[in-house]
Amino acid sequence: MFKPQELNKKSPVPLYYQLQQIIVTAIKNKYFLEGDILPTEIELSEMFKISRPTVRQALKNLVEKGYLYRIKGKGTFVTKPKVTQEYTRFIESYNSSMLKNGLIPKTIVLDKKVLKADNIISKKLQIKEGEEVIKLKRVRYANHLKEEEVIFDTNKPILVTTVYTPKKIFPELLNYDFEVFSFYEVLEKNNLKVKKVIRELEAKNIDKENAEILEINENDAVTVISSIGYLEDGQPIEFSTSIYPGERNKFIIEISK
Incomplete structure (x- = not known):
């Protein structure tokens, strides 16, 4: 049975936040597993001797953070937290996006080489078929800055991404360590700032090779998000494909009128 802890009602820390942390710790310590149902609001209220609105606030916050989900008429269940990706909203590097969301990024380079553009790559980059392009394939990880927030397996990859860029525009790209620097960061350091990106988002079933990586x-x-990034003069500088496991990622798409 889930054993309640006494909440400190004299503490400046709100009671709902204290309850949140107790539930997160219980999930982290695997008392609650994915798919488990939590005690009801009434049960939690009685267990911790706090009001139902306080319990409701704690559960609402944990649902928003991705730790719990609700099914009307059935209850509140434990889920796997997902990394919120804002790749669909902003032109920014993976490192910047993760740090902004309180995560520590990590990158491993799987492949970095020169090859000849095939029909698809040449069309995306608006170059001749057979022209040399630089291929960069990386697998990405993320970890929480606050240890107490870590309740999922942070050793597993968040995504795998492959980018192609015309070698003639920036042949020195091969000299950079992309486990340290981000692709956009390197471009900007060399006055090649991406001004516009067109992205296509598609749901797919993963192939064997990338399944093993992820x-x-x-x-x-x-x-799967395919992107073409353009310089200020309209020249495509990158064509990339990024693959995100559905169980580890969620996306924000912002639309305004």
Whole structure:
């Protein structure tokens, strides 16, 4: 049975936040597993001797943070937290996006080489088929800055991304360590700032090769985002494909009128 802890009602820390941390700790310590149902609002209220609105606030916050989900008429359940990706909202590097969201980024380079553009790559980059391009393939990880917030397996990759860029525009790209520097950061350092990006988002089932990299099963659901980044003069500087495991990522798409 889930054992309540006494909340400090004299503390300046709000009671709902104290309850949140107790529930997060219980999930982290695997008292509650993915799919488990939590005690009801009434039960938690009685267990911790606090009001139902206080319990409701704590649960609402944990739902918004991705730790819990609700099914009307059935209850509140534990889920796997997902990394919120804002790749669909901003032109920024992966490192910047993760740090902004309180996460520590980590990158491992899987492949970095020169090859000849095939029909698809040449069309995306608006170059001749057979022209040399630089291919950069990386796998990305993320970890929480606050240890107490870590309740999922942070050793597993968040995404795998492959980018192609015309070698003639920036042949020195091969000299950079992309486990340290981000692609956009390197471009900007060399006065090649991406001014516009067109992205296509598609739901797919993953192939065997990338499933092994992402440590998921072949044919698992993934989100694939293909991007073309343009310089100020309209020249495409990058064509990339990023694969996000559905179980580890969620996206924000902002639309205004």
